[in-house]
Amino acid sequence: MTKSRWSDADIPSQAGRLAIVTGATSGLGYEAARALAGAGARVVLAARDANKAARAMASIRRVHPEARLDFRPLDTASLASVRAFADGWQAEAQPVDALLLNAGIASVPRREETADGFERQLGTNYLGHFALAGLLLPHLRPGPATRVVAVASIAHRSGRIHFDDLQLRHGYAPQVAYRQTKLALLMFALELDRRLRAAGSAVRALAAHPGLARTDITRRGDRAGPWRGSPDARSSAPSASRPPGAPARSSTRRPRRRPRAEPITGRTGSASSGAIRPSRTSRCTRATPTRPGASGPSRRH
DSSP, X not given: OOOOOOOGGGSOOOTTOEEEEETTTSHHHHHHHHHHHHTTOEEEEEESOHHHHHHHHHHHHHHOTTOEEEEEEOOTTOHHHHHXXXXXXXXXXXXXXXXXXXXXXXXXXXXXXXXXXXXHHIIIIIIHHHHHHHHHGGGBOOSTTOEEEEEOOGGGGGOOEEGGGTTOSSSOOHHHHHHHHHHHHHHHHHHHHHHHHHTTOOOEEEEXXXXXXXXXXXXXXXXXXXXXXXXXXXXXXXXXXXXXXSOOOOOOSOOOOOOOOOOOOOOOOOGGGTEEOOOTTOOOEEXXXXXXXXXXXXXXX
């Protein structure tokens, strides 16, 4: 029997549900917001840029004219922004059915710090989401269909939590920082789920590995241009033989080969190493939307 590929059409009805998606103006966050809105959910796009959010909502409404969409400003790199978002939500007193912790950055070439003094990838990818989930926890709708989903990565397998240098002041490298944040997100999701169960809550916390996707995650916000391999970057790249404003010429050169992925070791560290590594048995869970009132088994990959 041929197994059909999963698509948005397989999402059960999300009518009557409310989802908050961080980083929903592009990439995985945008696709999640579009799919959830298409299934009937009211979706709140939590992101930094109001103009990008307006364009994202207009794009979604072209596909789903009846989509119920809202924008709320949120910068996960700023704890003040996270607090303001949570305070605003408390004032509205609306129950949340799905909280998708998606916003993130990667490959920041040199070490940077947030306004709160955290290493930028750690602050953006993990600490902001940790704070947001904690502040919104009282607003999660009680029930087995409610989800907190952390967008992790299989990169966690080669990640370490550097407890002796958590902010990587003495040994920064772009991928070292990124892998630490994704391992932290995975550990957070697993521990939050354990604590929810221990407290008798039916709410579930999950981690999802989205696979390799060509998104803007490696951009450093408004200070960076398009990804080098994108059509926008190729058409806007300066050329010694082409004056500014002239149309780009087609190229017959073979595309540059992508670097091979690093091998995943999944080794376990010792207690004296000052770091934690995941074991080979650790896995991310695919978070599939559920019907209201139904728990449904989680699929693993």
